[in-house]
Amino acid sequence: xxxxxxxxxxxxxxxxxxxxxxxxxxxxxxxxxxxxxxxxxxxxxxxxxxxxxxxxxxxxxxxxxxxxxxxxxxxxxxxxxxxxxxxxxxxxxxxxxxxxxxxxxxxxxxxxxxxxxxxxxxxxxxxxxxxxxxxxxxxxxxxxxxxxxxxxxxxxxxxxxxxxxxxxxxxxxxxxxxxxxxxxxxxxxxxxxxxxxxxxxxxxxxxxxxxxxxxxxxxxxxxxxxxxxxxxxxxxxxxxxxxxxxxxxxxxxxxxxxxxxxxxxxxxxxxxxxxxxxxxxxxxxxxxxxxxxxxxxxxxxxxxxxxxxxxxxxxxxxxxxxxxxxxxxxxxxxxxxxxxxxxxxxxxxxxxxxxxxxxxxxxxxxxxxxxxxxxx
Numbered sequence: 001x002x003x004x005x006x007x008x009x010x011x012x013x014x015x016x017x018x019x020x021x022x023x024x025x026x027x028x029x030x031x032x033x034x035x036x037x038x039x040x041x042x043x044x045x046x047x048x049x050x051x052x053x054x055x056x057x058x059x060x061x062x063x064x065x066x067x068x069x070x071x072x073x074x075x076x077x078x079x080x081x082x083x084x085x086x087x088x089x090x091x092x093x094x095x096x097x098x099x100x101x102x103x104x105x106x107x108x109x110x111x112x113x114x115x116x117x118x119x120x121x122x123x124x125x126x127x128x129x130x131x132x133x134x135x136x137x138x139x140x141x142x143x144x145x146x147x148x149x150x151x152x153x154x155x156x157x158x159x160x161x162x163x164x165x166x167x168x169x170x171x172x173x174x175x176x177x178x179x180x181x182x183x184x185x186x187x188x189x190x191x192x193x194x195x196x197x198x199x200x201x202x203x204x205x206x207x208x209x210x211x212x213x214x215x216x217x218x219x220x221x222x223x224x225x226x227x228x229x230x231x232x233x234x235x236x237x238x239x240x241x242x243x244x245x246x247x248x249x250x251x252x253x254x255x256x257x258x259x260x261x262x263x264x265x266x267x268x269x270x271x272x273x274x275x276x277x278x279x280x281x282x283x284x285x286x287x288x289x290x291x292x293x294x295x296x297x298x299x300x301x302x303x304x305x306x307x308x309x310x311x312x313x314x315x316x317x318x319x320x321x322x323x324x325x326x327x328x329x330x331x332x333x334x335x336x337x338x339x340x341x342x343x344x345x346x347x348x349x350x351x352x353x354x355x356x357x358x359x360x361x362x363x364x365x366x367x368x369x370x371x372x373x374x375x376x
Contacts, residue, residue, distance in 0.1 A: 009356060013363040016371065020359055021344055021352075025333040026366075027326055028375050029188040032305075036323040037191055037330055038180045039302025043294040044324070045173030048166045050293075051096035055163030063156045063211055064131045064149060092289035096162070102240050104158040106265055109236035110227050111161050111207065115154045123220050124153045130213040157221055160209040165233035168205065172198035177299070188330065196334040203230035203338075230338075238335055242328060243365060245270030249284040272328045273369040277321035291317040291324070326374045336362055 009017045016026055027033055054074055061075060062068040070077050072085065072093045084090050104112075114120055128149050132138040142149050176194050179185045185194065207229060209221035221227060247270050253260045262268060272287070279285050295316060298306075306312070306319050337344060341358055342351035 009360060011360050011363050012367055013371070016366075017356070017359045017363055020333070020336065021355070023189070023345060025188050025192050026329045026336075026371060027188055027333070033188055033326060034186065034191065035302060035305060037188065037327045038177060038185060039299045039305075040294065040320065040323040041173040041191075041327050042177035042180075042299050043297040043302075044327070045170045045177065046297040047091065047290070047293045048170035048173065050091045051093065052163045052166040052170055054091075054093045055096055055100065055159045055166070059156045059160035059163060059209060060211060064128065064152060092293050095286055095289035095293070096166075098286045098289075099237075099241055100155075100158050100162045102244075102246050103162060103237055104155060105246075106240040106244050106268075107236070108239055110225075110232035111157065111221075112236065114221065114225050114227060115157060119225070120154075120157075120220070121150060123218065123222070124150045127153065127211060127213065127218045127220065130216065130218065153220060156211075157209055160221070161207055161227075161233050162237070164205075164207055165229065165237055168198070168202045168229060191330050192333045192337070195331055196338050199230060199234065199334060199338050203228065205229040207233055234335070235339070238332070241271055242273050242332060243271040244268035245272070245275070246286075248275075248279065248286065250282065251279055251285070269365075269368055272325065273332065273366065273371070275321075275325070275370070277318045277325065277370075280317045280321045287321065288317065291320045294320055294324070322374070325370050329371065329374060 011017055019025065027037070054072060057074045058068070058071050062071045065071075072090070073081060081090075128142060129139075132142070138149075172195060175198070176185060176191065179194065185191060205228060206223050207221060207227040208219070208223050208225075210217050210219045212218075227233075244265060245268060247254070247261050247268075275287065280288050280291055282288065298320075302323070306316055309319060336359070341354050342348070344355055346352055346355065
């Protein structure tokens with residue numbers, strides 16, 4: 001290998017390309033940032049654990065139920081829980097479904113591709129025939145509208161896939177918090193490395209999905225499909241939720257003639273890395289549900305940071321959102337490093353140039369994100 005250097009990038013975000021090439025991260029390292037990122041990921045990990053359990057429960061037990069009224073109860077229905085549900089004294093599982101539907105709509109990755117195969121369709125046909133074996137009405141409906149029930153099962157596959165993805169991420173974030181408490185995490189590079197190690201460790205973890213009908217198990221996403229955690233759920237999730245997202249109702253016009261929404265999904269920039277934290281708390285803003293959930297699980301050291309801020313707890317959801325965005329830039333950094341064509345510390349000229357082009361592609365997408373704001 002020939003040791004050499006290449007000229008600095010002329011990209012508008014060249015500073016961040018330089019940081020990544022020199023082993024640093026998108027988010028600057030500081031004691032304040034470490035406290036915010038670790039603390040918010042502790043809360044997020046608790047919530048993801050609940051979201052994951054519910055998504056997997058729905059996929060396993062609420063499939064092909066047209067009106068799943070009690071899907072948020074995880075099979076443990078009671079009048080007491082129903083009253084808490086109506087009083088909004090509960091986890092907002094609607095946000096998990098919002099992410100699932102956004103991920104399904106944007107597509108991408110092997111999971112999305114597999115759902116359009118004849119193999120998946122054959123698997124689903126077996127489930128439909130078994131589920132409605134003695135239901136003449138539903139079988140007739142299936143013949144008249146042959147795409148309706150398979151589309152429901154495609155959605156169930158995304159419920160399960162996202163649930164399995166979040167199961168891994170919840171464990172990564174909760175383990176990060178435990179390591180911080182033990183004094184093993186003390187910097188943003190430590191945080192990013194921990195997340196990267198977790199992603200690499202479970203990169204090839206199989207994503208499978210099966211359902212049981214009358215004691216017989218049917219494979220919907222078989223192991224033979226070779227769907228994996230990193231490329232088939234993690235990468236599409238980053239694309240759909242971190243970058244593209246969906247326009248928030250009430251903040252932008254859905255009128256086609258107003259041209260406020262891009263005509264191509266591929267150029268959407270409504271994801272977590274771009275969102276303005278200020279609207280958090282407004283009606284119709286999906287991330288508000290997540291921030292409301294996380295506020296109940298903030299570690300005391302992070303809550304104290306918020307109490308000492310200028311507005312104290314008057315804008316708590318906004319502060320949580322700002323910390324959350326910082327943490328998502330750490331996750332994005334881990335993804336960028338993990339997916340790089342070559343190690344970012346390579347000394348080979350050609351490899352360095354390939355890495356440079358790769359990083360400039362990422363920075364092109366981050367130009368209008370909150371990257372400058374979170375680093376102020």
